Amino acid sequence: MDRVCAVIVTYNRKELLRECLQAVLSQTRPPDHVLVVDNASTDGTREMLKEEFPQVEVLALPENQGGAGGFHEGMKRAYEAGYDWIWVMDDDAFPRADALALLLERAGEAKVLVPLLQSSEGHRYGAGYWKGWYKEDNLEALTHTPLRVEIFAFVGPLFHREVVKRVGFPRKEFFIWFDDLEYALRIRKQGIKVLLVPGSVVVHDNIVRRKKVSFLGRSKLRADAPAWKLYYGVRNWGWTILWTPYAKPRMRSLVAYIARNFREGLGDLVYEQDRWTRVTLRLLGMWHALTGKLGRIDLKNR
Known part of the structure; x- marks a missing residue:
């Protein structure tokens, strides 16, 4: 057996x-x-x-x-x-x-x-x-x-x-x-x-897990995740698209990646209390994906 x-x-x-x-x-x-x-x-x-x-x-x-x-x-x-x-x-x-x-x-x-x-x-x-x-x-x-x-x-x-x-x-x-x-x-x-x-x-x-957020009387559900985890998700998703041969069709994958981060980034600005931390770490994740940087990153002072 x-x-x-x-x-x-x-x-x-x-x-x-x-x-x-x-x-x-x-x-x-x-x-x-x-x-x-x-x-x-x-x-x-x-x-x-x-x-x-x-x-x-x-x-x-x-x-x-x-x-x-x-x-x-x-x-x-x-x-x-x-x-x-x-x-x-x-x-x-x-x-x-x-x-x-x-x-x-x-x-x-x-x-x-x-x-x-x-x-x-x-x-x-x-x-x-x-x-x-x-x-x-x-x-x-x-x-x-x-x-x-x-x-x-x-x-x-x-x-x-x-x-x-x-x-x-x-x-x-x-x-x-x-x-x-x-x-x-x-x-x-x-x-x-x-x-x-x-x-x-x-x-x-x-x-x-989702949380309810509001802006100007409008409410919606957003993923409930800390900003530091967001960084790793953005980075690793982008890295997979850019640096591996199997996330194909690559151009469609890249367009979807950019569009999703643009939309979610706007949501960070509108709905989140730590909006600037989230936007900063999202952009950092995209930059590290582009440059191929992986590993555990010290994000405390970012």
Whole structure:
């Protein structure tokens, strides 16, 4: 039987990690091994793991390498240990009890199997296609029939080791955000089939957080993310378009990138209290994308 290693990346969220581990370890088909990549947490995460989850392997990184670095190191460890499948997620992902079993039922059909992401309110999201930009499929209408997709999040995808052998590991230089998009585009470039398995559900709220903002009596919902995270998203998305051979059609991708940042930048000016910080970091992200600068950046004084 194929052996599965679950890789969970965490940083200073031990309560969420506990819930995530409980969900992973109570699967109807549990993973053969669970690896927690701890991004140098300071909230007692390692002590909690030692006391409550002694069966779990902990890869303690010397410094916070972000989600991208955590997935890179965790998938590398699992691959080198010889596992057939690698099941990856953040610490705020809560797979339903049969999530892994339902993915493995389709193991003969594709080498990348992704679950359906669902918010606590039941909203479905998280997978779609590349049209020069990410276009999400209409997941609300899905039945239990698997669907071929191209883009997915690092929230419960199951990778066969052959995929890792062909495309490598996630880019740790991204630090956070868009590491999953870049990895999915690499897989797409190789022509590797990605199958969404709707019956396999992972509850995850983080991506769909929104806040209500107002201007001159008009209100709208905007993504609720701090400015420093915005920088990495803008930079890594732009870098993927400009510096890789697989974000095609490139011109359409670049136009969509510029248009989206122009529109969102105007929104920053109109709706956000820290508007100038956001605009500055958005422009810095675009500049670093253009110049090819990656890695973790000190943004405190910007």
